[in-house]
Amino acid sequence: MTDQQGASPPRKDWFTRFLDFVEWLGNLLPHPVTLFALFAVGVILISGLADLFNLSVPDPRPEGASGRSPDGTIVAISLLNARGLQMILENLVTNFTGFAPLGVVLVALLGVGVAEHSGLISAMIRGIVLKAVSVKPVKLDSTSGLPILQKIRYYFLRPFSIVLEPKILVTVAIVFTGIISNTASEIGYVVLVPLGAVVFLSLGRHPLAGLAAAFAGVSGGYSANLLLGTIDPLLAGLTQEAAQIIAPEYTVHAAVNYYFMVISVLLITIVGTWVTIRFVEPKLGPYDSSMALEDVSDEQSLEPLSSQEKKGIRWAVVSFLFMILLIIAGVVPENGLLRNPDTGDIFDSPFLNGIVPIIFIVFLVPGFVFGKVTGTMKNDLDIINGMSKSMSTLGLYIVLTFFAAQFVAFFGWTNLGQIVAVTGALFLENIGLTGPMAIIGFIFVSSFINLMMGSSSAKWAVTAPVFVPMFMLIGYSPEIIQAAYRIGDSVTNVITPMMSYFGLILAFANKYDKNLGIGTIISTMLPFTIFFLIGWVILFYVWVFFLGLPVGPEAPTYFTP
Numbered sequence: 001m002t003d004q005q006g007a008s009p010p011r012k013d014w015f016t017r018f019l020d021f022v023e024w025l026g027n028l029l030p031h032p033v034t035l036f037a038l039f040a041v042g043v044i045l046i047s048g049l050a051d052l053f054n055l056s057v058p059d060p061r062p063e064g065a066s067g068r069s070p071d072g073t074i075v076a077i078s079l080l081n082a083r084g085l086q087m088i089l090e091n092l093v094t095n096f097t098g099f100a101p102l103g104v105v106l107v108a109l110l111g112v113g114v115a116e117h118s119g120l121i122s123a124m125i126r127g128i129v130l131k132a133v134s135v136k137p138v139k140l141d142s143t144s145g146l147p148i149l150q151k152i153r154y155y156f157l158r159p160f161s162i163v164l165e166p167k168i169l170v171t172v173a174i175v176f177t178g179i180i181s182n183t184a185s186e187i188g189y190v191v192l193v194p195l196g197a198v199v200f201l202s203l204g205r206h207p208l209a210g211l212a213a214a215f216a217g218v219s220g221g222y223s224a225n226l227l228l229g230t231i232d233p234l235l236a237g238l239t240q241e242a243a244q245i246i247a248p249e250y251t252v253h254a255a256v257n258y259y260f261m262v263i264s265v266l267l268i269t270i271v272g273t274w275v276t277i278r279f280v281e282p283k284l285g286p287y288d289s290s291m292a293l294e295d296v297s298d299e300q301s302l303e304p305l306s307s308q309e310k311k312g313i314r315w316a317v318v319s320f321l322f323m324i325l326l327i328i329a330g331v332v333p334e335n336g337l338l339r340n341p342d343t344g345d346i347f348d349s350p351f352l353n354g355i356v357p358i359i360f361i362v363f364l365v366p367g368f369v370f371g372k373v374t375g376t377m378k379n380d381l382d383i384i385n386g387m388s389k390s391m392s393t394l395g396l397y398i399v400l401t402f403f404a405a406q407f408v409a410f411f412g413w414t415n416l417g418q419i420v421a422v423t424g425a426l427f428l429e430n431i432g433l434t435g436p437m438a439i440i441g442f443i444f445v446s447s448f449i450n451l452m453m454g455s456s457s458a459k460w461a462v463t464a465p466v467f468v469p470m471f472m473l474i475g476y477s478p479e480i481i482q483a484a485y486r487i488g489d490s491v492t493n494v495i496t497p498m499m500s501y502f503g504l505i506l507a508f509a510n511k512y513d514k515n516l517g518i519g520t521i522i523s524t525m526l527p528f529t530i531f532f533l534i535g536w537v538i539l540f541y542v543w544v545f546f547l548g549l550p551v552g553p554e555a556p557t558y559f560t561p
Contacts, residue, residue: 016283022523032506032518033396036403036497040410044088047414048080057422060465074418079410087413092406099405104356105397105504108190111363113390114383118371120316121195123309168273170199171213175272178217179224179265188218189501191359194508206284207512208524213276215505216528219493221272223486224264228254235482238460242468243478253554256479257486260543260551264536271535272528279527293514312373316366323362327351397507404503411498420452422466436545439476439484440537442467446488447533451496460485472559479555480544487540491533494525 030038055076059069069075078084096102115121174196181188193214200210233254240252305313330338331351338351351358367386371377377386411417427445449459463485471481493499497518510516543549544557551557 019523036407040407043410044079048078050076051078077414095405095409096402108359109390110387111360114386115363115367117386118367118377120367120370171273174213175217176269178214179221206287209281212524216272220528221268222490224268238464239478239482242464245469246472256552256555257483258552275527291513293511308374312370315373316370319369320366400503443484443488446485447492450492477556477559483551487536495522
């Protein structure tokens, strides 16, 4: 087949054809809401069969550990009986209202809605995009100077010339910001992922590519960061508990993977940018705005900022900095209001536990200040309208969340996720892998288990007591095992519906493609999973086994039993 000029359409490479097949296969599935409803029903039926055949595995947690079964076994629990049906009826509402992402999204988007309704977000995105577009690549003059100097100058400046191209610069910024946003808990999912789509659309690029780049940074790069987050002490505590099965005095602190986390930021930023430009955008092709669920023409506008908008942004920034100073005043002093009142620590503190209300305020106040200065907001009614508008866009997400919450709750009640996790751990132990390949195999097993269980800490709670002692007995430290686990725990986040925010990502994407199915999301994100996994495994092997570098401060590579 040829186009009107007689030229043949470009031939797709094998990888793009493979992604097209994944998309076609995935889109054969029913609507995501229907799919989660079927998943919930399927869990009920499977739990009945598992109970009928007395499916169980040894509980690897030590005696006295939190959640350990009294008889030392994890048994499949049936929901296909009277007690199971009673649990479903009694908890159907609380499963929904207690689903963690629901409250986070609703509260955070109340503040974001004000900033969006006032025009602050649109103005700042236009300013950032126009600034990025105005950056000029480094000019290389290959005719001046001596030949050797020409070569030195060319090879020295060429990387900067490439990175400063607007297309690459914007993509790098989105992926990098997504990685860093993990420190602030859910802000990346709620704020950055939709903004990535808006930025790409403003540049004339496919919005789903921008959404994918941000999602890859936030979720696929979950274990890469420049700062410690709430997950670090949680995982370290579980690792320490597992290590003490072998060495009762062994301690593991929160920063044991810090060095590897920092170098991983560079890896994920580079790979995420390359995958977006090399695979995701070509596969998606040009964007057809007629596919949008609602009018997105305003997001495509790149008009220069007016003097009033610039003034509004300046005052919004002033109000933002004032709030940051208040937060610093509550966090920095040892007896700060936002520190843990009992320990004085920042971890497990009102600051980190209250990050969502902080996000709400940080968007609400500058949004209203901008609106007041520019005239787009005059009183409390405008604030209420902004909040109402943001809530009206979440209809599909709320419906999806109801069924997703039931599925996740049912799956947890039946112990099927724990059984899968322990079975995978025991399989790796039984095949007798030793040496570095055992660690690599563990990464792959962790990435597979991550498809079944969404919670990072829940997976580690049941797998650490198996893997940590096992690897300690063959000479590897708990710190190394935790770092390897975090790689596998991150890379498949972007392709599993078990990830808590997967439904939110679907809702955001559906705004730009009303016919979008779950297969489109999975096929779009699959290249990130593949190349993040390959790149991270290579980096881990080189960093730990080839260069012999520690994964964190006071984190040995080897353990002597």
